[in-house]
Amino acid sequence: MPRELATTARILPFDRRERSAAWWLCAPTAVLMLALLVVPTLAVLALSFTDAELGVREFSFLGLDAYRDLFTDRAFLGAFRNTAIYVALVAPASVVLGLVLALLIEAEVSGKAFFRSVYFLPVVSLTVAMASVWQYLMHPSFGPMNLVLKAVGLPGVNWLGSSDNVLIALALIGIWQAVGFNMVLFLAGLTAINRDLYAAAEMDGVRSGWSRFWTVTWPMLGPTTLFVVTITMINAVKVFETVATLTQGGPSKASEVLLYTIYKEGFVYLHIGVASAMAIVFVGVLLVLLLVQTKVLEKQVHYS
Amino acid sequence: MKPALVLRNLVKSFGTQGILNEISLDVAPGEFIALVGPSGCGKSTLLKVVAGLERADAGDVVLDGADVTDMRAADRDMAMVFQSYALYPHLTVRQNIALPLAMRRLNGFERLPLIGALKASTRAKRTAIMRDVERTAEALRITELLDRKPAEMSGGQRQRVALGRAVVRRPKAFLMDEPLSNLDAALRVHMRAEIVSLHREAGVVTLYVTHDQEEALGMADRVAVMIGGKILQIATPEAIYHDPNHMNVAGFIGSPKINFLPGSITHNGGVTHAGRLLKSGLNGPERKVTLGIRPEHLRLHTDASQHAIPLHLNRLEFLGSEVIAHLTDPSDGSRLIARLQPDEARDLTHRSALYASASSEHVLVFESDGTRVQASRIPQQETASHAA
Amino acid sequence: MTRRTVSLTRFVRLGLLALGAAIIVFPYVFMLSASLKPPEDVFSASLSLWPQHLAAYENFSKALTRIPMLRILFNGALVCSVIVIFQILFALPAAYALAKLRFPGRGLLFGLVMLGLLVPIHAISIPLYAAAQISGLLNTLAVLIVPFTLSVFAMFLFRQFIKAMPDELIHAARMDGLSESAIVWRIILPNAWPAASAFAIFSVVAHWNDLYWPLITISKTQLATPPLGLLFFRSAEVGDDYGALMAATLIVTLPLIVFFLFAQRLFIEGVTMTGLKG
Numbered sequence: 001m002p003r004e005l006a007t008t009a010r011i012l013p014f015d016r017r018e019r020s021a022a023w024w025l026c027a028p029t030a031v032l033m034l035a036l037l038v039v040p041t042l043a044v045l046a047l048s049f050t051d052a053e054l055g056v057r058e059f060s061f062l063g064l065d066a067y068r069d070l071f072t073d074r075a076f077l078g079a080f081r082n083t084a085i086y087v088a089l090v091a092p093a094s095v096v097l098g099l100v101l102a103l104l105i106e107a108e109v110s111g112k113a114f115f116r117s118v119y120f121l122p123v124v125s126l127t128v129a130m131a132s133v134w135q136y137l138m139h140p141s142f143g144p145m146n147l148v149l150k151a152v153g154l155p156g157v158n159w160l161g162s163s164d165n166v167l168i169a170l171a172l173i174g175i176w177q178a179v180g181f182n183m184v185l186f187l188a189g190l191t192a193i194n195r196d197l198y199a200a201a202e203m204d205g206v207r208s209g210w211s212r213f214w215t216v217t218w219p220m221l222g223p224t225t226l227f228v229v230t231i232t233m234i235n236a237v238k239v240f241e242t243v244a245t246l247t248q249g250g251p252s253k254a255s256e257v258l259l260y261t262i263y264k265e266g267f268v269y270l271h272i273g274v275a276s277a278m279a280i281v282f283v284g285v286l287l288v289l290l291l292v293q294t295k296v297l298e299k300q301v302h303y304s
Numbered sequence: 305m306k307p308a309l310v311l312r313n314l315v316k317s318f319g320t321q322g323i324l325n326e327i328s329l330d331v332a333p334g335e336f337i338a339l340v341g342p343s344g345c346g347k348s349t350l351l352k353v354v355a356g357l358e359r360a361d362a363g364d365v366v367l368d369g370a371d372v373t374d375m376r377a378a379d380r381d382m383a384m385v386f387q388s389y390a391l392y393p394h395l396t397v398r399q400n401i402a403l404p405l406a407m408r409r410l411n412g413f414e415r416l417p418l419i420g421a422l423k424a425s426t427r428a429k430r431t432a433i434m435r436d437v438e439r440t441a442e443a444l445r446i447t448e449l450l451d452r453k454p455a456e457m458s459g460g461q462r463q464r465v466a467l468g469r470a471v472v473r474r475p476k477a478f479l480m481d482e483p484l485s486n487l488d489a490a491l492r493v494h495m496r497a498e499i500v501s502l503h504r505e506a507g508v509v510t511l512y513v514t515h516d517q518e519e520a521l522g523m524a525d526r527v528a529v530m531i532g533g534k535i536l537q538i539a540t541p542e543a544i545y546h547d548p549n550h551m552n553v554a555g556f557i558g559s560p561k562i563n564f565l566p567g568s569i570t571h572n573g574g575v576t577h578a579g580r581l582l583k584s585g586l587n588g589p590e591r592k593v594t595l596g597i598r599p600e601h602l603r604l605h606t607d608a609s610q611h612a613i614p615l616h617l618n619r620l621e622f623l624g625s626e627v628i629a630h631l632t633d634p635s636d637g638s639r640l641i642a643r644l645q646p647d648e649a650r651d652l653t654h655r656s657a658l659y660a661s662a663s664s665e666h667v668l669v670f671e672s673d674g675t676r677v678q679a680s681r682i683p684q685q686e687t688a689s690h691a692a
Numbered sequence: 693m694t695r696r697t698v699s700l701t702r703f704v705r706l707g708l709l710a711l712g713a714a715i716i717v718f719p720y721v722f723m724l725s726a727s728l729k730p731p732e733d734v735f736s737a738s739l740s741l742w743p744q745h746l747a748a749y750e751n752f753s754k755a756l757t758r759i760p761m762l763r764i765l766f767n768g769a770l771v772c773s774v775i776v777i778f779q780i781l782f783a784l785p786a787a788y789a790l791a792k793l794r795f796p797g798r799g800l801l802f803g804l805v806m807l808g809l810l811v812p813i814h815a816i817s818i819p820l821y822a823a824a825q826i827s828g829l830l831n832t833l834a835v836l837i838v839p840f841t842l843s844v845f846a847m848f849l850f851r852q853f854i855k856a857m858p859d860e861l862i863h864a865a866r867m868d869g870l871s872e873s874a875i876v877w878r879i880i881l882p883n884a885w886p887a888a889s890a891f892a893i894f895s896v897v898a899h900w901n902d903l904y905w906p907l908i909t910i911s912k913t914q915l916a917t918p919p920l921g922l923l924f925f926r927s928a929e930v931g932d933d934y935g936a937l938m939a940a941t942l943i944v945t946l947p948l949i950v951f952f953l954f955a956q957r958l959f960i961e962g963v964t965m966t967g968l969k970g
Binding site: 015018019021022023024025026028029030032033036037038039040041043044047054101104105107108111113115116117118119120121122123124125126127128129130132133134136137139141142144147148151176179180181184185187188238240241244245259262263266267272275276279280282283286287290 | 702705706708709712713715716717718719720722723726734735736737738739782783785786788789790793794795796797798801804807808810811812814815816817818819820821822823838839841842844847871872873876897900901903904907908918919922923926934937938940941944945948949951952953956959960963964
Binding site: 194196197199200202203204205206207211215216219220222 | 352355356357376377378382383384386387388390391392393394403404407408412469
């Protein structure tokens with residue numbers, strides 16, 4: 001029996017049916033959202049204003065002092081700084097490399113699928129596992145990386161054991177892992193560019209590959225580039241597995257990053273109040289990154 | 305007069321599939337040639353070869369006396385208008401139209417956004433470019449759109465910008481690849497006139513690709529019908545329509561499609577269909593042929609005569625200014641179409657058995673291989689078994 | 693522009709790509725090589741890939757026995773698959789409602805989805821952990837699965853995808869008498885297959901890799917997932933037994949790589965799609 005014959009504005013049985021069906025469909029999700037998202041978020045927010053500890057009954061309400069203490073805590077600021085350095089090392093390099101690789105692979109006629117898969121391997125490899133492999137590679141005395149350096153006459157580097165180098169070492173691993181993912185995203189963006197634009201550019205007198213890139217490719221990749229940059233930065237801020245596996249924040253807190261600090265404060269030292277405040281700041285950082293992306297998107301990157 | 309554009313024996317295949325099959329064409333200066341054919345016949349490929357965006361496997365392209373076959377597209381000084389307009393989405397209309405001029409008149413350094421403007425000579429060049437852009441925009445009536453981006457405009461406006469980009473350069477030839485197929489019917493008719501007037505004003509060769517035969521007939525000085533990678537016929541629109549040299553040309557041009565009937569040439573040069581004599585004066589042996597009669601040339605009436613074909617009326621379609629009659633030929637069950645004036649049709653409504661006549665010159669005769677039989681012309685193949 | 697011969701540009705391009713590929717593959721090569729070497733070979737600081745003495749048996753058996761490796765791999769596979777099934781089970785109907793149905797509270801629900809996208813699981817791990825501890829769910833497989841059954845990313849992705857599906861499809865189904873729930877599972881799911889498989893891949897890779905949550909909720913080796921298991925292995929081994937460690941990493945990394953090699957297009961299309969919709 002057809003039910004599509006609503007002709008007036010009053011709520012007909014059809015609308016009621018649609019509404020109740022929708023509620024039933026959403027009910028499980030709504031419950032989960034409440035239990036797994038809303039309540040925990042509020043809880044973290046509440047905890048962040050306290051000095052609660054797991055296992056200790058009493059706690060006091062600190063209010064905004066909790067955050068003030070946090071921003072004067074040298075260890076936390078250190079974690080902030082380390083994470084920023086890590087992101088500054090990983091993000092630009094993996095985005096640029098991803099783009100370069102995508103351009104090279106796009107232009108390549110026959111080896112496309114092969115190279116695409118090879119570069120994508122790190123993305124599907126277990127992070128903890130590959131971190132362990134890199135630990136072996138970066139071993140100061142018998143790790144292949146130093147062996148190769150010594151073979152060409154350069155001195156070996158104390159990759160993970162020196163507080164000056166550890167962030168660079170971790171960044172190398174991060175870049176190695178992220179490049180393939182970015183490459184695939186850029187490839188998708190490149191193939192979506194209307195081929196006629198390149199033909200039009202040729203007719204207009206755009207001759208060199210360099211001009212072609214700046215006249216057509218780069219502007220048309222705008223949305224993709226923005227997306228890749230944002231995703232890369234967000235993933236870099238969330239770095240955890242490599243630190244937890246290889247350095248545990250050391251040597252001397254040189255590789256202590258935000259998530260690792262949150263983990264230690266909350267689950268090793270059990271200071272869940274402090275950890276919650278840190279978590280809120282962490283979310284704040286991510287929020288800022290996402291907001292910047294949205295703003296830039298609205299302003300100039302959006303063409304139809 | 306020397307031709308402005310010469311295509312000589314162009315051949316191209318993609319893998320094992322042949323796309324262009326020895327295409328040759330001479331275009332006189334200032335001529336508008338419409339390249340028309342069904343989808344997949346190779347006309348877009350031909351255009352790209354002429355532009356230099358694709359290379360032919362063999363053959364030459366000569367523009368204004370110079371062999372450009374080995375030149376890349378950017379050096380050939382031709383302009384192209386694309387079906388998808390291919391406007392740079394991130395640039396304004398002004399910048400879109402200015403780009404071809406900037407690429408040609410400014411070098412890499414001068415093109416840089418801020419630094420380039422430091423030299424006075426560069427600034428002068430840029431001002432000259434902008435003047436040309438504004439002049440072109442005025443001619444195309446898009447001046448108020450100059451600071452908009454393509455996404456903010458309608459299809460028709462975008463097409464005019466694309467035309468502006470092509471016209472501003474004053475190239476040696478215009479190449480257009482189905483530029484109007486993405487527009488709605490009313491706009492298309494209007495833009496056709498604009499394109500033709502742009503062409504006249506520029507005074508250079510235009511090669512216009514379309515699958516719409518009406519468009520081709522209406523715009524071109526000469527129409528080239530391309531089917532299966534070959535140019536079957538190139539002639540004025542009237543000649544293409546009334547004097548096609550091949551069945552495929554006759555079948556492709558004209559809407560509604562031409563009626564094809566089986567027929568024979570008798571031993572005394574008469575042309576018959578189902579025993580009715582429709583035409584006479586042809587030469588050659590007795591043989592089977594195909595007759596072509598355009599719907600508007602079929603006159604329907606009720607007088608049975610030796611020269612009229614009996615037909616059965618299925619249905620009349622009233623289209624306002626004319627009436628389409630759907631008919632069946634009882635001799636072989638095939639469907640035919642006739643175009644009538646409304647008052648002609650009024651007398652026919654209640655009759656289902658009719659007769660159709662056509663005057664002799666409107667009966668086109670085609671050999672079994674598709675070539676046209678002209679009056680007093682002997683067909684190429686004379687088989688021994690058909691002794692006269 | 694259409695020369696078929698190997699030009700200089702192509703040579704340089706292939707060269708660069710090959711160089712990059714070598715750098716990418718370099719860890720895997722040495723992982724494999726070290727997994728076959730006994731400790732003396734590893735310490736010998738030579739770049740040779742083939743070991744002097746083949747110690748594959750020792751390394752791999754240590755990897756498989758020091759910790760219950762196979763059990764751990766099984767845990768990972770089980771947890772990831774169950775998570776994906778529940779994620780789609782809960783997200784798809786809600787996404788359909790968000791995309792195609794009108795009801796009060798739709799805006800609120802979508803707002804919560806956006807909120808969920810902003811808040812990473814790490815941030816709310818503390819209260820979730822506390823809840824798990826109180827309800828005695830620590831050190832169970834359930835605690836590894838339950839918090840992830842809600843996937844706002846799935847809801848977002850499916851909603852975008854379903855929104856693009858023509859309304860007529862659903863109208864036709866309704867006229868055929870299907871209930872809304874039937875529409876979700878019989879009409880939407882088959883047609884949303886690209887989005888669903890893309891999401892499934894994304895989810896499996898993410899959860900297979902997750903160290904944070906298992907680290908804080910699981911302490912029994914028996915219940916570990918591969919990342920945690922590997923961490924346990926690292927602390928269980930004596931000294932710098934890199935050979936055994938490389939063997940362990942090889943075993944743990946192999947499943948997903950094999951899966952990837954067989955379903956390459958699926959993976960890459962999946963990443964592409966999540967990227968385009970994101």
